[in-house]
Amino acid sequence: MLPDGKNTVDVEIDPGRCQGHGRCYDLVPELFGEDEEGYGRVLSGGPVPPDQEAGARRAVLNCPERAIATQP
C-alpha cells in the first residue's frame, strides 16, 4: 500500500500527444500495448501495481513525444 492508501499507480497516455512511436510497448510490453493503428495504450487501462512503477517510469523517460505520465 502506498502512503495515501492507494495500492496502484496511475499511468496515462495523452492521446493528443501520442504519435505511435511505440517506445513504451517496445520497452515495457508487460504494461503497454498498441492499438490497431499503432498508438500506445496502457494494458490495464490505467492503474499498475507499485512494483511495476519502474517500468512505467522507463516508458515515460523514453517517449519522444512526452505523452506518458504517472501519478501515484
Added chain:
Amino acid sequence: MAADPRFIRDFREAPDERPFGTRSEIITGPVSDWASDFSHTEPEWSADPYPIMDDLRERCPIARTERFGGGWLPTRFEDVAAIAYDTERFSSRAIIMSNFRPPRELAPVGGSPPISSDPPFHRDARKLLLPAFTKAAVSRQEPATRAFCHALIDDFAGQTVVDAAQDYAQHIPMRVIAAMLGFPPEDGPRFREFVENTLEGVNLPPEERMARMSALFDYLLDQIHDHLDHPRDDLTSFLVNAELYGHKLDAGHVAGTMALLLIAGIDTTWSAIGSSLWHLARTPADRERLVADPGLMRTAIEEFLRAYAPVTMARLVKQDMRWRGADMRADDWILLSFPAANRDPAQFDRADEVVIDREVNRHAAFGLGIHRCVGSHLARMELRVALEVWLERVPEFTLADPVAVTWSAGQIRGPRTLPLRIG
C-alpha cells in the same frame, strides 16, 4: 476485367491546370561559411556532418544558406522539435530540399501523401496506412526477413572482405518493401536507381531530374496495371482499392504513396543498418559486448538510431516571419535535421558518445509530431533482425579499409561502400 478508368491514361497527362512551381539557381561547390552558406549536398557534410552541426549549434544556432533559393538549418533539439510540431507555419508540401518548390496549391495533399501532406488532409491519408505498419503487422515480415539475411551471409562463403553496404544492408529493405508492395523481388536493382535519383539528384538540371522521376512513375504505373489485372493481398492492391471521403483514391495519390513507400522504405533502413555495422566494426568493445549480451540489442538499436539518425526532412516556411531570431521569408526551406537534434547536449547526456545501454533516449530519428515515420516499426524490425543475424553469423569483423568507406549525399545519410574484413 473492366479497366479502372483512373489508370487508363497516364495520370500525369490528365488535363492539368495546376500552376507550375518555382525553380531556383543551382549553386554547388565548396561551402564558404557553414553559418551563412550551408549545403547538405557537399562532400564535407556527407563525410562527417557532426562536427559541423556541433559548431553551428554553439555559434548560430540556426544556420542560413542562399543556395536552393534560400533556407535555414536549425541545429538545437528544441528548435527542430518546435518546427516539427508547428504545421501552421511550416508546410510539408515539399520535403526534399532542392532547387524546385512545388506550387502552394499542391498543399495540403502534396505529391506523395501523407509525408507531403499538411493538416487536415494529412490525418486521413495517414490513417489509411497505419494498420499495415503496426508492430504486430510488420512482425509478419520477420521470418522471411531473417531467412533472407541468412541467405545474404551464406553468399559471403569463401570471402574475407565483403561490402556490408552493397552486399548486405541495401538488399534487406529492398526485399521487404518489394514483398509488402507486391513488386517482383528481382526488381531490387531498379529500386536503387529510383532512390538515388530522388534523394541524391537534387542538384541535377530540372529536365534530367524530371526524366528520372518519370522512370519511377512509369514503373509504378506498370505495377498498378499488373495489380488491377491480378489483385492480391499486398499494399498496392490495398491502395488501388482504398477509399477516402467515399471515393477511391485518385491515381496521383495511389502512385505518390507507392513512390513514398518504395523510396522512404529503402534508403533510410539501408543507411541505419550500414551505420550500425560501421560503428561496430570500428568499436570492438561495443561489438564484443553486444555479441556477449544480445539482451542489449533493444537499447543499442535506439542508440544507433540516435547517434546515426539517417533521415533529415525539409519544410517550407508558409509566410514571412521572424522566428527565434531568424528573418524567415515565405518559401524559404527549413532543413529539419533530426541528426543534429539527436546530438544536442542540451537534450542528451554524453550526446557525442555512443552509449549502447543508454537508459533515457528520447531521440527524434523517426521525427516528432504528426509526421512520425509511418514505417518506424518496420525499420526497427529490419534493423534488429539484420544486426542479430550478422552478429550471430559474423561475430568478428573490422573495417577492411577505413578510407574506402563512402557515404550517401543529401538528406539520407549512411554508408554506400563499407568494406569489412570478416575472416
